[in-house]
Structure formats: structure tokens, C-alpha cells
Amino acid sequence: MKIAIELPTWLGDCVMATPAIDNIISIYPDAKITFLGSLVAIEAMKYHPQVDRIVVLDKSYLSLYKIAKELGVFDMFFSFRSSSRSKILKFWVSAQQKFQFSKYQYAHGHQVEKYNNFVNGSLQVENKPGLLKLHQQSSQLSKKPHHVLGINPGASYGSAKRWYPEKFAKVAESLSKHYDIVIFGGPGEMDMAWDIEQALIKAKVDNYQNLAGKTTIPELINHISKLSLFVTGDSGPMHVAAAFQVPTVAIFGPTKDKETSQWMNSKSQIVKQHLDCQPCMKRTCPLSHHRCMRLIKSSDVLKFVKTISRFKSA
16 A cells, blocks of 8 residues: 655644544555655654655646656545645646545644544544654654753744743743753744843853754754753644643644644643634734733743643742
């Protein structure tokens, strides 16, 4: 059995698709899997034990056509994307059965449930989604260090999802006596991480690392898997933390926490306001006041930290 799977583009969506992918594998346990997708998605999934081949897709339609024709023939093709480009890929790929996710058909529930319902509907089964699951290279499975706090200020979706660097810094400073601190962020979030770092230096906190812009996706996953505590916005790294059951305080603003909160992490807490304008689902605040994030205080986050932290006096 040969199965091709086009992964969701973004890191968080890719992680949320892992229970649905496990659903496919539970039905075809001996299947050889070819993963197709963005570089981020492929880097996150390339150590899956049943991966036979990985292919990074780019935005060129000519390249997409060439890749589709060079892949060979599959028994099944699943696309977890609903874009027009993915529909074209589905048309070009040679497979006996082809299935494509539709964000309109699967519009309700948590994103994990949407993806899993897509697989259930395609294969005519009724399997429930399990835990998020990411696989690591065996060399990365080292001993977990003691008491490390991860701070993740970024969110790829847009500025509306981002809490403020100075508030993250206050949380980190307050917890620095109990935890070593690691600041995360992608290449586009290095300024925010730098602001946090400068605030920590000013507060004479020196037990920190700033890894923003310095990690590959597998390295990011490895670092997050070893955290004792994570404070983050609604982001891809938040879902990575859920895959490893890391105690997490997630800060939500314009997005729907019922759809994109951590899946099946009993050590997860959500901090958010309850404003009439929430959730707007906009990349930037349409009302220009950003109150959904601005009104959340560092003390609010610390209050939730205490409920999941071993240091109740933090």
C-alpha cells in the first residue's frame, strides 16, 4: 500500500493533523507514506517511522506538475489543504483514490476533529482522534533538563495574535528564580525576542538563552519537548508543546480557542479576555485598539502559571 499525503502548510496545522494521519495508518499499518508539503511541514514530519519519501513543494505550478508526474502511482492520495493549488496537485497526482480536505465541509469543532472527520469520511470509518504526535531523531532523545521555561512571543498569523514583549519579559523575570529561560521565535520574530532579552538584562536576569531565528524545525521541536513550562501565544510551537504534554499557558486574542487550543493536554491553561469583538479572526486589529491582548496583564498569566507549576509561590 502506497499513500501520498499533502500536509497542511503551517507548523501548528501540521501538528494538529497528526491524529488524522495516525487514523490512516491504523487502517493501513503497513503503508509506505510519501509526505508532500511546505519545508516547515516536511521538517516537522520527516522522522515519522512510516515515511518512505519526503517531497518539499514550492509555489511554481511548473515545479508542481513535474513533481506530480515524477512521484509514480499511489493507491491513495490525501490532501489536508483545500486551496486551488492543492486541487490542481490532486488532479495531477496518479492515485487510485484521491481525497481532499474541505474547510467548508468540515467547518465545526476543533481543528484536530476537522482533520480527523475528513479521514473518517474519506475511508468510511468512525475513529476518534488521539493525541498529537511528533517523532524525533533518536539522537535528540536525550535526558530532559530540570526546570526550563520557554517563552514564545511570536505568531505567524499576524500582529493581532501577539502579546507584548515587555509583558512576556515580566513573566520571565518573575519566574527566573525557579526556571532557566529559553526565548523562541522565527526569523521574523527576532526583534520581539531581542526586546525580551534586553528587558531581562535590564532586570539583571542572566539565566536565559535567546534562540529566536537560530533553530531548525527539528531543533525547535527538540527544545520544546524538553521544557518544564511554556508561555506562548496561539502559534505553531504551542501545538508542538501539546504533542509532548508540556505544561502550557496559552494567550489567546482574536482567534477561536475552541478550534485551535492545545489538543488533549491536561496541563494546558488559556488566558483570554471575553470581549464582544472576540474572536474577530483578523491578522491586525480592525478596531485599532487591540484590547483583546492589551488588557491581559503579566499577573494574569502568572496566576495561571501557578495552577500548573510545581512552584506554587512563583
